[in-house]
Amino acid sequence: MAGFLVRRLVGRGVLVVLAGSLAYLLAAGVLDPRAEFEGRAPRPPEAVVEARLSALNLSDRVPLASRYRIWARGVLHGDFGRTQEGEPVNAELWRRLGVSLRLSVPGSVIGSVLGVLLGAYAAVRRGQGADRVITAGSYLLLAVPVFVLAALLQMAAATANDAMGVRVFAWVGESTPGEPGAFRGLVDQARHLVLPTATIALAQFALYCRYQRGLMLDVLHADFVRTARARGLRRRRALLRHGLRTALIPMITYFSYASGLLVLSGVFTEKIFGRHGLGEWLVDSITRGDVNAVAAIECAAACAVLPAGLVSDVLSGLLDPRLRAGAAA
Amino acid sequence: MTVLRVTDLEVGYAGGARAVRGVSVTVGAGEVLGIVGESGAGKTALALAVMGLLPGGATVAGSVRLHDEELVGRSDAELSRVRGKDLAMVFQEPALTPVHTVGDQIAETVRVHCGVTRAAARARAAELLDLVGIPGAARRARAYPHEFSGGMRQRVMIAMAIANEPSVILADEPTAALDVTVQARVLDVLRAAKEAVGAAIVLITHDLGVIAGFADRVMVMRGGKVVETGPVEQIYREPRAAYTAGLLRSIPRIGGADAPRPRPERPVVLRVDGLVRHHPVLKGTLVRRRAGTVRAVDGIGFDVREGETLALVGESGCGKTTALMEILRLSRPQEGRVVVLGQDTASLNAARRKALRRDVQVVFQDPAASLNPRMRVAGIVAEPLTTHGVPASLIKGRVGELLEQVGLKTEHARRYPHELSGGQRQRVGIARALALEPRILLLDEPVAALDGSAQAAVIALLEGLRERLGLTYLFVAHDLAVVHRIADRVAVMHMGRIVEIGPVGDLYRAPAHPYTRALLDAVPVPDPLLERGRRRVLLRGDTPDPMTPVRGCRFRSRCPRYPMLPAADGRLCEEQDPSPGRETDRLVACHHPLVTIGAE
Ligand SMILES: Nc1ncnc2c1ncn2[C@@H]1O[C@H](COP(=O)(O)OP(=O)(O)OP(=O)(O)O)[C@@H](O)[C@H]1O
Ligand code: SF4
Ligand SMILES: [Mg+2]
Secondary structure, eight states: OHHHHHHHHHHHHHHHHHHHHHHHHHHHHHOOHHHHHHTSSSOOOHHHHHHHHHHTTOOTTSOHHHHHHHHHHHHHTTOOOBOTTSOBHHHHHHHHHHHHHHHHHHHHHHHHHHHHHHHHHHHHTTTSHHHHHHHHHHHHHHHSOHHHHHHHHHHHHHHHHHHHTSOOOOOSSSSOTTOOSHHHHHHHHHHHHHHHHHHHHHHHHHHHHHHHHHHHHHHHTOHHHHHHHHTTOOHHHHIIIIIIHHHTHHHHHHHHHHHHHHHHHTHHHHHHTTOOOHHHHHHHHHHHTOHHHHHHHHHHHHHHHHHHHHHHHHHHHHHOHHHHHHHHO | OEEEEEEEEEEEOTTSOEEEEEEEEEEETTOEEEEEOOTTSSHHHHHHHHHTOOOTTOEEEEEEEETTEEOTTOOHHHHHHHBTTTEEEEOSSOOOOTTSOHHHHHHHHHHHHSOOOHHHHHHHHHHHHHHTTOTTHHHHTTSOGGGSOHHHHHHHHHHHHHTTOOSEEEEESTTTTSOHHHHHHHHHHHHHHHHHHTOEEEEEOSOHHHHHHHOSEEEEEETTEEEEEEEHHHHHHSOSSHHHHHHHHTSOOSOSOOOOOOOOOOOEEEEEEEEEEEEEEEEOSSSOEEEEEEEEEEEEEEEEETTOEEEEEOSTTSSHHHHHHHHHHOSOOSEEEEEETTEEGGGOOHHHHHHHHHHEEEEOSOHHHHSOTTSOHHHHHHHHHHHTTOOHHHHHHHHHHHHHHTTOOGGGGGSOGGGSOHHHHHHHHHHHHHTTOOSEEEEESTTTTSOHHHHHHHHHHHHHHHHHHTOEEEEEESOHHHHHHHOSEEEEEETTEEEEEEEHHHHHHSOOSHHHHHHHHHSOOSOHHHHHHOOOOOOOSOOOOTTSOOSSOTTGGGOSSGGGSOHHHHHHHHHOOOOOOSSOSSEEOOSSOSSOOOOO
16 A cells, blocks of 8 residues: 555655646736836836846746746745845745644544535435435525635624623734734634634535535445344444445545635635735736746645545555555456 | 234325225244235235334325234334344335444444343354355455345345244345346255244245245235235146236246257357457545456357347356347447348448447336336337438328337337336337348347336237247346247357357256256256255356456356365366367356267
8 A cells, every 4th residue: 555655645745746836937927017016106227127026036027938947946946036126036935835624624524524524424314304404504605605604603793792791702913913922812813713613614614514415415325334234233323333334435536625625725714814825925926927936836736636646545545445446456 | 823914904194095905814933935926916015104203294194013922013123123123124125324334334223122231242243244155254344235235235235134033023125136146046045044934934926936836824915905815836837816826837947848949040149259358446535546357258259140149148247248238339349240131240341340239229127217217118119210311201101100110009109108107118118120121130138127017018929029020039048947938049158258158948958057057057947846855056156256267167166066075087177278268059167068069
């Protein structure tokens, strides 16, 4: 299995290099940082703009190929260049990656676990009350845009705060400025995480719930579940031990890749809750025409798919003996 | 003593289908009750109702008593204490959970019913696997279902069924998905398992041959009702119901006296010489590497004369269909030669190949899958005519003619495939193949998907068409009884090779290759007395992995004759690959054939 994983990893590494290069070329080709500089008031003289752009490796007067070469050489040394403001991209990237991960990891884990469980439960109770409620709920969540959901949660939290007379929930930024003490600080940070995490979890929950319900319906009438019952297992036990276990396998791949990309797709949540993560930065950088930042974020996203793929391979291998055999052979 | 008593059982499916209507039957301790009937007779519905495993929405009325305890209307929890303990079931598809090892699944069956330790349950699992004849049971218990062949999986199902020594085992078509050779061994295992635990067996099947050798009593079902019940000898010798008599008449049988007919001196229309088709097996995702070769067809040769029918028989995976498809391609094979109507397929240009396509047509196994579900019958039959540029004015008349030829009515022309029965669908497939007036028809298991009576009717149709239109058939089948009825000559395939070829009569009466002999022995005879009195030679083991090359005879690992041979003779089998000679009417690829074949 180890050899198989290494081969897969190498294969994906090649893909990441391709994706990263493509992202840079696209960003450098389409975005227009010159316009941004020229649009500043007072308008800087032409020569100053050009000098500034050249220094940042952003000048569209230099051929794209040579800009790419300079950028790639930097990336090989672990340097993504500088933002338009001249700050190093790397430092900002790491900081924001941390912010995004703190938000997306708990959100997606909670959402997917709940989604899988309730989706499977709904399938087992197909057509009954519980299934109707879960199905209606997940459709509703799918139909509501994230920012509406976030606003609704904020309203609910505000009402709750008022009702209890204490500020249990807080949602602006990552922490309350000036909260004293290390422990109180942690509690405060956690308090700020509740609402955005819930937003992400609910959105993820709806997707996973629908998907898992469909997968589970397929195995509900599978011959091997019937066999298990014929051997004397109760329906619930047969469905859990034999049905759900098998229906989880396709879910793993989806889960891994979806959470790899979640780093970026949290953009609405980040914006609404004032958390300065990668998604927010990507949108801002695109509007500013900040080529180096955009390319760096895209590279980070492509790299996130690497561990996600690895996790997917390992988990699927553990869950599905058929894959294991294919890998060993 | 009666262990299972079913009284006035009624089963209705959601949607209103009344699958079982008032069936009453009893099963005595240690008895084998056979249930036969055509597809849709309600056999499976009856078994599922007894187990309490009908799909949601189905309704059950009447009574099922096991040891005088009522089962109808009990809760899932109560029934689960009976299922797998006192009442077990083996299904047609050996469906095991793909993600658990077979040993774990057997051990689970033991553990849900009695509180033994995990280790004890494991040991019992290995013991059971050994009992059902899985070699290296303790090691194989750790294997996953996909690592087992179909026959082995069915044996695991039997092991689970007998795990808790039930008093009744329901077996619903336990061998329908298996080859005859494997079927014979699985039935033996079932018999041995029954002896071991003294259970009664209810054996459901549409194969009257299987019942003849196995059951004590037979119940014939039709349309959800019991037609008749009686001791097996009586049902076979003097059935009371006309329906049963018809069912018995429709079975194709091996045997009967057929005088050896000399091969007619007619031109050869299809000649195959040293045909090879190897499939590379690739592995890897980004970089694909060649990991091995499946020798699907590995140098076969035969010829078919005009108006003759040659049957290719053999177990699943032996390369029958691949051989057929290679001929159908009408282009240069990987190795060897295919000559169709005097033209070498390697030297054809596109125009000549297209012209030749009209003369060689094919009928597939699964009529449901090979007909476009969104086209009406008339459109399906007309399709080859339009592609070959037949003017539209002529097509309508020709379609009517074709449908009549295959015994369909004009009103069928407007239907969609799903509005036809299996037999009717296969007739549409045949009509389509006949549309361009071919001279050679390649038939890939044309009746395997049909039940008894439909099978007999389609075979009769094929025979009639052969007479009237002077067709030549290359007929692929695994059912030796069907082959006996329709073929003039038979070629037996094993692992990509033809091991024996000859006229049907000779080959069936005096098989020369040990493999042919074993295949014939495995076919159950639909006659209780004959079937029970027979001495049979069964094959050891499963077909070897087609990817590992074998030195010497590739049948050696399963050959019943090889272990009996003196060492000197056996060495020949180990060292030399026996190859059939060329260009004679009867050939065998074995160093020590069972009968000597005169060199002609
Ligand atoms: N799930 C289902 N829903 C509705 N009708 C069904 C269902 N399963 C079977 N039937 C119908 O019930 C009748 C009896 O079916 P059953 O499966 O018992 O036949 P069978 O004798 O076992 O046939 P076969 O030899 O093909 O297995 C048929 O008319 C069939 O179409
Ligand atoms: S050659 Fe030997 S091993 Fe092969 S079939 Fe004949 S007797 Fe058996
Ligand atoms: Mg059935």
